[in-house]
Amino acid sequence: MRFSVLASGSTGNAIYVENDEHAFLVDVGLSGKKMEQLFAKIDRDMKKLSGIFVTHEHSDHIKGLGVVARKYNVPIYANEKTWQAMDGQIGKIPLDQRFVFNMEAVQSFGSLSVESFAVSHDAADPMFYVFHENGRKLVLITDTGYVSDRMKGIIRGADSFVFESNHDIGMLQMGRYPWSVKRRILSDVGHVCNEDAAVAMSEVVFEKPTQIYLSHLSKDNNMKDLARMSVTQTLQSCGIIPGEYVNIHDTDAEEPTALATV
Template identity: 40%
Template sequence: MASGSSGNCQYIESEKGKILIDGGLSAKKIFSLLKTIDLRPEDLDAIFVTHEHRDHIHGVGILSRKLDLPIYANYKTWEAMEESLGKLEMKNIKKFSNEKGFYFKDMFITPVPTFHDAVNPNGYTISDEKSKVSLITDTGWVSQEIIDAIRDSDLYFLESNYDIEMLKNGPYSWPLKQRVLSTQGHLSNENCSEVAREILKGNGEALVLSHLSIENNTTHLAYKNMEDTIEKMNLKVEKSVVDLDIATRFEPSRLYDLKEKK
């Protein structure tokens, strides 16, 4: 639905469930985006939060109040964001441990701990009997544990935040550049390629590059970097082997129907 420092929100639907991952835009904007994919806000079943930064939770509280939606987040993230979300129904406060996967309707949700300057950030793998989707953004490092958790997905939603040279020569202050470059910051295009070399098998999986920086990246640089990486692996982009896409900031990117692809 939207990806970047201005706001993050992803929509995932299974046969029995409809969920959002994060709600970092205003509720009004999220409602508008849902309409563009012919979805009524009332059809949503839950919101799953990755971490407490504003670009991931801005609309979460009001969405819960307006739609009576449960909000799922790990214990420490709930402690960090609860005041920002405002008054909520107790039944809609759902806490989990990052060490344990759990079912929500027909989806098995696995929190995947990430590395970011938040209290206890996590990504997610979400699977049913037919498909697996992995969402990993806002992490300065991808550990072997993350690789193992997301491997064998049908769709990877993976951060490709910045081009190293653009960041080093760009407008950010030196402390901010250090933050982005750190293991508690974000993944560069080059980092993203390193992860791709570990996880892509050429089995028709889709890779969506996400959370691109406006100041320190371009869609062309991110796409070309990954396209070159994929071709060096002797795979082909957009030819039924690996489907490569860029997540946009304020409009839905291409919709993926993994059942149709199979």
């Protein structure tokens, strides 16, 4: 199993996951043209996509969904409430490309199993995914106001995490956003801050080689260096020393990460 975080941030999100048999996207939060450019950078062909999994209906996750699905005839998987919420946002999708992926369910694609789980976000029915193959585990978890014990139980022990580290609380509080937006981000249905993300990480990593990709960083209320420093310091305070068995990686809103093997 291999993956690349094609783009991650407040302006658009998309993650590519493949094995020897299938190739998938999780979310298409950028234009079709931009998606093609990102695929070229990781030397992959969008014509070979097997499907697209949708997490929720916010525009930074579905901006290019309809265009890409229609152009490349790609099946779309989302839960019923998300399908309803996307109505009118992604254009007409042929019935033979519309598939329901229920919450807290597992679907198998050959040797690859995909598990969905609920997160806490202000969307219709937001959910993220765990990819399993041959005892290896890739977790994708962003767009949640907190990480519940139930979420931790599902994601615990992964070999690779794409984990939200959205904002620095000080930057957010002092920043230009109106208070209503700040309150939404800080709420239980908003986004997790750097320190809270790291505390959750400390409770789900096992003592084995583990890769953590810090994702969905706010353009206005975070910076890569700050997120990495905050997460590192918090993990250290929890008894985990990044570089020993846990490695921290950046993601970017414009550039894909190198294809990594899980």
